[in-house]
Structure formats: C-alpha cells, structure tokens
Amino acid sequence: MADEADGTPRGPGGRGFYGAVTVSERGQISLPAQARRDLGISPGDKLLVLGDPAQGLALMTVDKLLGNMDFSPVLKSVVREQMGEAGEPGSKSGDGSG
Structure with a gap:
C-alpha cells in the first residue's frame, strides 16, 4: 500500500484507508475530512x-x-x-x- 502526499494509505485502484470512526450514542459517525475531499462528498449529499x-x-x-x-x-x-x-x-x- 502506497502513501499519498496527504498521508492517506492507498491500495489498488486508488482505494484509501482514512482511519477509524466512532459511533455515537445516537448512531452517528463523522466522515474524515480527507475522505470527503477525495470522494467529493459535500454537506447535504x-x-x-x-x-x-x-x-x-x-x-x-x-x-x-x-x-x-x-x-x-x-x-x-x-x-x-x-x-x-x-x-x-x-x-x-x-x-x-x-
């Protein structure tokens, strides 16, 4: 797995590992900022x-x-x-x- 300049480990096809998230008591998670940037995910999507x-x-x-x-x-x-x-x-x- 190669690391990009942003530090995100990359696998085949540009697949990335962005870290771990914790599920809140309400069942919510936050997507890592770098994942949102890389995948073009914006508020409201x-x-x-x-x-x-x-x-x-x-x-x-x-x-x-x-x-x-x-x-x-x-x-x-x-x-x-x-x-x-x-x-x-x-x-x-x-x-x-x-």
Whole structure:
C-alpha cells in the first residue's frame, strides 16, 4: 500500500484507508475530512448505507450506486423510491431516527 502526499494509505485502484470512526450514542459517525475531499462528498449529499452480514457496512453516493446498478432493476427501483424520483429524499427518514 502506497502513501499519498496527504498521508492517506492507498491500495489498488486508488482505494484509501482514512482511519477509524466512532459511533455515537445516537448512531452517528463523522466522515474524515480527507475522505470527503477525495470522494467529493459535500454537506447535504445523500449517502446510501449498504450492508453485508459477512463483510459489514459500506457507504456510497446515490449517483455512484445508480450508475453501477444496471444488473439489478429491482434494487434500483427500491433506491429510487427511497430517494424520490428526482433524487430528492423520499418520505422515509435516512438518518436512523425514524
């Protein structure tokens, strides 16, 4: 794994390790600033939380996931429903509070 000038360890394909985060009592985490900069994540952006019992959680922006979901029209439909047809939040809360 090579280190970039910013100190972020990099693996194949530019994958990075940005450190560890702590889950608050309310279930919240803060994304490391360098990860937000590198991945173009801005305040107000919507992230999808994906889970696999064997591998854990992954976060992905809606546009990245929808761009990679040609193989799964059912899942694509569910995501669009959750986010609203125009990419706006649906009626269900995604912040873990509801």
